[in-house]
Amino acid sequence: MNYGRLLNFLLDGNFEYIENYPYSKISTIKIGGEIPVLIYPHTSEQLISLINECDACDIPFKIIGNASNLIPPDFPKRVVISTKRLDGFSRDGDFITVGAGVMLPKLIRKMADASLSGLELLYGIPATVGGAVKMNAGAFGASVGDCFYSARCYDIKAKRIITLFSDGMRFSYRSSSVDENIAVLSVTFRFRHKDKSLILSDMNAALRRKRAEQPTNMPSAGSVFRRTAGEPPALLIDRAGLKGMSVGGAAVSEKHSGFIVNTKNAKSADVRLLIDKIKQIIMDKYAQPLECEVELLEE
Numbered sequence: 001m002n003y004g005r006l007l008n009f010l011l012d013g014n015f016e017y018i019e020n021y022p023y024s025k026i027s028t029i030k031i032g033g034e035i036p037v038l039i040y041p042h043t044s045e046q047l048i049s050l051i052n053e054c055d056a057c058d059i060p061f062k063i064i065g066n067a068s069n070l071i072p073p074d075f076p077k078r079v080v081i082s083t084k085r086l087d088g089f090s091r092d093g094d095f096i097t098v099g100a101g102v103m104l105p106k107l108i109r110k111m112a113d114a115s116l117s118g119l120e121l122l123y124g125i126p127a128t129v130g131g132a133v134k135m136n137a138g139a140f141g142a143s144v145g146d147c148f149y150s151a152r153c154y155d156i157k158a159k160r161i162i163t164l165f166s167d168g169m170r171f172s173y174r175s176s177s178v179d180e181n182i183a184v185l186s187v188t189f190r191f192r193h194k195d196k197s198l199i200l201s202d203m204n205a206a207l208r209r210k211r212a213e214q215p216t217n218m219p220s221a222g223s224v225f226r227r228t229a230g231e232p233p234a235l236l237i238d239r240a241g242l243k244g245m246s247v248g249g250a251a252v253s254e255k256h257s258g259f260i261v262n263t264k265n266a267k268s269a270d271v272r273l274l275i276d277k278i279k280q281i282i283m284d285k286y287a288q289p290l291e292c293e294v295e296l297l298e299e
């Protein structure tokens with residue numbers, strides 16, 4: 001690992017970066033220790049050159065969006081590359097191309113203003129476009145894959161820019177073909193025309209339902225466990241009487257048992273232990289294995 005060389009590269013390339021910045025300040029669950037270097041590339045070209053430089057310096061890195069599906073480590077060792085400054089926007093008829101770092105709610109509001117429909121049921125999901133595509137984020141029966149057209153990506157292993165269309169994305173429940181070797185640079189969606197008032201009404205209904213059902217006023221990383229073939233995880237956790245169960249500052253939400261909330265200065269280790277306990281209890285009681293939807297980041 002050659003941190004000195006990376007820092008020189010960042011300085012020479014006029015990169016925006018911060019050293020020793022707490023993950024807890026950028027993750028929605030407000031957890032995680034100091035990131036050695038947090039870097040905000042402003043263009044796809046900067047992002048690509050940065051990835052190549054990290055590889056050349058043998059420095060492990062993690063690409064993040066809004067860190068809303070992550071449980072960051074207490075002692076991060078990897079450099080973090082945030083896509084949040086990749087904020088381009090262009091329109092060609094019904095096709096809209098946006099930078100991977102654009103926040104989904106912002107895009108949905110902009111589309112509503114233009115009477116363009118497709119993502120409004122996802123209003124309230126605190127994701128960037130890149131993170132939403134990777135996770136095939138969705139709500140109330142709709143998901144990002146529904147109006148996805150293509151993504152311009154950097155293939156990190158092959159070191160080349162590629163375009164992925166829907167058939168190459170393998171969208172399924174909260175999953176896509178985007179893995180650690182792919183960096184999403186920008187995404188093109190194809191929207192449909194619809195009356196603006198109907199779009200706004202769907203957006204508001206989605207937001208109201210989210211606020212009514214989920215602990216949106218507490219730090220969390222969304223649903224902790226994936227819905228699989230068996231019973232919904234939240235239902236089993238509720239039935240097992242685990243609402244409110246806590247480890248340190250992490251607790252099963254009283255409002256939605258599928259969420260773990262940070263009640264008071266929770267550590268990553270608290271969340272991980274709580275997850276293990278929940279899994280064990282549900283396995284013992286109902287013989288159903290639970291699978292994490294949140295990503296437990298390695299150090």
Ligand SMILES: Cc1cc2nc3c(=O)[nH]c(=O)nc-3n(C[C@H](O)[C@H](O)[C@H](O)COP(=O)(O)OP(=O)(O)OC[C@H]3O[C@@H](n4cnc5c(N)ncnc54)[C@H](O)[C@@H]3O)c2cc1C
Pocket residue numbers: 028062063064065066067068069070083100124125126127128129130131132133134135136137138139174178182183184185214215216220221222223295
């Ligand atoms: C209050 C709350 C409510 C939520 N409600 C929902 C919901 O209703 N439905 C739902 O689906 N999810 C929900 N989530 C979870 C979360 O918002 C989604 O999983 C979202 O898609 C994550 O996007 P992100 O930008 O925050 O990605 P991050 O959490 O930053 O990253 C998630 C993964 O995507 C990768 N990634 C991010 N950007 C890129 C990129 N440009 N290129 C390559 N890889 C990338 C990261 O490496 C990581 O593996 C909720 C979360 C919270 C906190």
